[in-house]
Amino acid sequence: MxxxxxxxxxxxxxxxxxxxxxxxxxxxxxxxxxxxxxDRRFVPAPSDIAERFWLLCVSGELPWDTVVTLWRILAGFLIGAIPGVALGLCMAMWRGVRIIVDPLIAALFPIPKLALMPLFLLALGFGEASKIAVVAVGAFFPVIVNAYAGAANIEKIYIDVARNYGASSRIMFTRVVFFGALPLIFAGLRVALAISFIIGTAAEFIAAKSGIGYLIWSSWELLQVDAMFVGIVTIGLLGVITSTIFLEVERKVIPWKAP
Amino acid sequence: MNSQPPRKGARIDITGLTKLFETARGTVQAISGIDLKVEPGEFLCIVGPSGCGKSTLLRILAGLEKQSSGKIDIDTAGWKIENAMVFQESGLFPWMSVEENIGFGLMTRGVSAAERAPRVEAAMKLVGLTQFRRHFPNQLSGGMRQRGAIARAFVTDPAVLLMDEPFAALDAQNRTILQEELVRIWEATGKTVVYITHSIDEALFLGDRAVVMTAHPGRIKEIIDIPFPHPRNLMELSVTPLFGELKMKIWRVLEDEVNRARAGEDAA
CATH class of the missing domain: 1.20.5 (Single alpha-helices involved in coiled-coils or other helix-helix interfaces)
Known part of the structure; x- marks a missing residue:
């Protein structure tokens, strides 16, 4: 039980x-x-990487890069995901919203978000905003698509019950549609988080002087392959940690799906 | 619930009710020319084969569909809430606890949490779910979920209770137990009940009258009085001669219909 x-x-x-x-x-x-x-010079062993990892930690370089990257990724993720959820649900609730937004998603989703980086640099400058913006745009699309799918595919009986029991459209939205869509919203958020890491790091390759992405790219340019791998491994670790936290949050927020 | 001298539920007066559905293959007449009066406090069963439009009729009464033509008059006799429906699959929200589910129809109507609590408490007690108040529906058995759905309907104190084959998915024992509980609650509250079923036995166990419907298009073929007094013992009832007689009578009506439909198919 x-x-x-x-x-x-x-x-x-x-x-x-x-x-x-x-x-x-x-x-x-x-x-x-x-x-x-x-060739150990080009493909270092895990022990070489571990040693360099330790050195970079002690020097303070890696912790700082980690903080910078995490800030960019999480800020971008939230700025993209929150409106994604809201707009996705609105698409399911109102046909008008769907008719306006659907073609835009179809046109903009497939564009590689990094291709927009020059635009963001022009518009927002070389500071934090441009990196956060490109992550936000990347996170937005998987979330909106999933939130919409989740809300649009709620079993009809729940809508019938809510209507028969006199639910206003506010209650329909906040107590029925939102919760009914929650499992798929979380699936979308998970995809968006991974995409945020990919785009955030890649944006740092080309348009940053700090962060894990910058560490990876600059080490590559200097042929410090072990430091490059430190960056790659760090991203992987951050991915595991954030997705573990994420699953824990999901368990708390969707207790009725608990195993 | 209502412990005052039994106040009766709503009177329902349906005249010339018709519902057309537009489908890809043309217009389908789901129900046609339904005339039906339901007395205050009556337990009315509607029995018929699938496709006879009985669910459509109930959904129109529930306000979930709109009729194509015809009129429905419901005299709620001063009850605040006109109707509450119990669906075939419980339709309890998976994301709400039993308690929240049962209180849903009160919450939507702006009943304050303080006023809600004792009413939900009483409804949970009525159907024996008090211990399971914090459970989610997927932690309950099918029978318990259906009890929750009944409590959710009764707690709103509606003038009419609409039930769409609420026990069809349950095993025979659970079904009998819940039928008896339902009759007990109905007798205590005096509500008008419109109950859809495809089971002749169930209609005879529960109803004051059975409306027999036939398909293509859905219309009322016959209305049969069920004169058994209340309270009823369902098991004892089922072995009386009159029960068998009425069962045969309803079966004949439906059998004719099935044969007629077959003949129509063969000719086509």
Whole structure:
């Protein structure tokens, strides 16, 4: 019936199993390099990367870059995702909104958001705003599409019940449509978060003097391959941490879907 | 609920009700020329094969569809809320607890939380869900969910209760138990009930009258009085000669209809 200890044990077990495949990958990589597969100057072993990781941490360079990148990504994510949810739900509630917004999504979603970077630089300058803006635009589309799909595909019976029981359009929106769409909204947010990381880092390649993306690109230009890998690994770690937090939030916000 | 001298539910007067649906293959007449009077406090069962338009009729009464022509007069006799519907699948919102679900129809009508609490409490007690107040619907059995749906309808204290095959998805034992509970609550509250079913037995167990509908287009074929006194014991009732007689009578009406439809199909 409710969450027994059996179920929570299974959840904990599953979380531990999450670490299995990344660790196995690292071990295989280390073995391959030490066995002489590949040129260690270009493909460093995990232990080389770990050493450089430590040095960059101690120097304060990596923590600072991490903070800068996280700020850009999370700010952009929120600025893109919140209006995405709101507008997606509005599309499902009002036909007029859908008719106006749908063709714009069809036209703008497929454009590589990085192709807009020069535009953002022109409009917003070389500061933080341009990077945050490009992340926000990238996060916006998967969220709006999912929020709309979630709200538009709510089982008809829930709408019928709400209408028969006298729900105003405000209650219909806040108590029925929003919650009914929530599982798909979260799916959209998860995709958007990953896209935010991709776009945020890539934007730092070309238009920043700080951040993990900048670390990766500048290390590459200086042929400091181990530092480059430190950047790549850091992004991966941040991705794992944020998506773990994200799943935890999802469990709290959607308790009726809890396993 | 209502413990004062039994105040009766609404009187319903339906005349010439017709509903057309536009489909890709042309216009379909779902119901045609329905004339029906429901007395205050009556338990009226509508029985008929699928496609006879019985659900459409109920959805029009619930305000979920609009008739193409015809008139419905509902004299609510001073009850604040005209009707509440219990759907085939409970339709409890998965994201609300049992308690929130049952209070939904009061919340939408702006009843304050303080006034809501004791009424929800009483409704939960009535259907035996008090212990499960914090559960989500997916943590309940089908029978419990349907109890929650009944409580959600009764708590709003409507003049008419509309029920669309509410127990069709339940197993036989649960169905019998819930039928008895429903009759008990109905007797105590004096509400008018319009109850859709495709089961002849169920119509005879529950109803004061059974309206037999036929399909293509949906119209009323016959209205049969069910003279069993209340309170009824459903199991005992089912072995009386009169029960068998009435069951046969309704079956004959429906059988004719099925044969006629077959013959029509063969000719086409």
């Amino acid at each position: 409710s969450m027994g200890s059996e179920a929570s044990k299974q959840v904990r077990q599953e979380r531990l199993l999450y670490l299995l495949s990344p660790i196995a990958l690292l071990v295989l990589w280390e073995i391959a390099i030490r066995a002489g597969l590949g």
